[in-house]
Amino acid sequence: MEASIIVDSGCDMPEQMKKEMSVAVVPLTLMLGQTEFVDDESLDLAEFMKTMKECSEKVGSASPSPYLYQKAIQSTGGEYVITLSGKLSGSYSNAVLGSSQAEEDSGQSAHVFDSKSASAGETLIAIKLHELIREGLAKTRIIEAVHDFIDNMKTYFVLENYENLQKNGRLSKVAGSLIQILNIKLIMGSDGNGNIVLYEKVRGMRQMLERLMSLVENSGKKTEGENLVISHCNNLELAEQLCTEIKKRFKFKNIHIVPTGGLSSLYAAEKGIVIAF
Numbered sequence: 001m002e003a004s005i006i007v008d009s010g011c012d013m014p015e016q017m018k019k020e021m022s023v024a025v026v027p028l029t030l031m032l033g034q035t036e037f038v039d040d041e042s043l044d045l046a047e048f049m050k051t052m053k054e055c056s057e058k059v060g061s062a063s064p065s066p067y068l069y070q071k072a073i074q075s076t077g078g079e080y081v082i083t084l085s086g087k088l089s090g091s092y093s094n095a096v097l098g099s100s101q102a103e104e105d106s107g108q109s110a111h112v113f114d115s116k117s118a119s120a121g122e123t124l125i126a127i128k129l130h131e132l133i134r135e136g137l138a139k140t141r142i143i144e145a146v147h148d149f150i151d152n153m154k155t156y157f158v159l160e161n162y163e164n165l166q167k168n169g170r171l172s173k174v175a176g177s178l179i180q181i182l183n184i185k186l187i188m189g190s191d192g193n194g195n196i197v198l199y200e201k202v203r204g205m206r207q208m209l210e211r212l213m214s215l216v217e218n219s220g221k222k223t224e225g226e227n228l229v230i231s232h233c234n235n236l237e238l239a240e241q242l243c244t245e246i247k248k249r250f251k252f253k254n255i256h257i258v259p260t261g262g263l264s265s266l267y268a269a270e271k272g273i274v275i276a277f
Contacts, residue, residue, distance in 0.1 A: 003076035008091045009039040010084040011122035019073045021130040024076045026064045033057030039262035063091040067100025085194030094210040116194035118265040120231040120276035121155040156189035160271030224251040233260040234262040235271045
C-alpha cells in the first residue's frame, strides 16, 4: 500500500477517511490485565470494550516498536509520520528511530511530527497535512506549516467514566466515586506541550457544553475557515449536540465527527469525547 501519511493508532480515523487521505496506520498494543490486543483493523472494538468493562486489573498500552515504523515507511513510501504526544507515549521517539533505521537500510525516511496531543488532535493534524500536500507545497514548507499548526492547536476532552483512571492509579476510587455521584465533569486537555492538564470542573451536561464553548471562544485561535474534529466513544448524540452548538457560534470550515479507535476508547472509556481545533 502506498501512503503519503503514516499515523499511530492513537489517531481516530474511519477507514473511508484513511483511504481518501492515503493514510497508513502503525498499531499500538493494548493491555487489559495480562491480555494483549493489537490496535489494528482486526480489533473487534465492541468485544474489546466489553472485555475492558469486565477487567478489574490495570489497563494500559505499549507504543509501536521502531521496527514497525521502519517497515511502514519502507512499505508505503510515506514521507510524514504523526504520533501521540511524546510526553504521553514512546511512540514519537520510536518513530524517529524507525525513520533513521529506514534511511540507513534503504535511503527512505520520513519527517516525524509529535502531535503534542492524541485522538482528535492527531486526526486534525492529518487533515491539515493532507490539505497542504494537495496544495503541492514543497516539503520544507509543509513541515514548517504543520509544526506551526501543532504549536497553536487546542485539544480538550471530557470523560463520563473514570474507571480506567482508577485502574491505572491516576485517580483514587473515592475521588472517582464522588465525581460520579456529584455529576462533576472534568474538562481536561493538552497544555500545548503534550501534557494533560485540568481546565474546568463543571456540574452537568449544560454547564459542560457552555464551558467548552467558552474555551473555544477564548482560545485566541482563529476558527473561521478552519477544521475541527470531534472524537467520541459510543456517544454520537453528544458529539452531534456539540457540533450543533459549535456551528451556531463559530464559522469552522468543516466539523468532522469520528468514532474513537481502540487506544482512544481505552483511555476515554464509554461516552468519552475529545475535540481538537
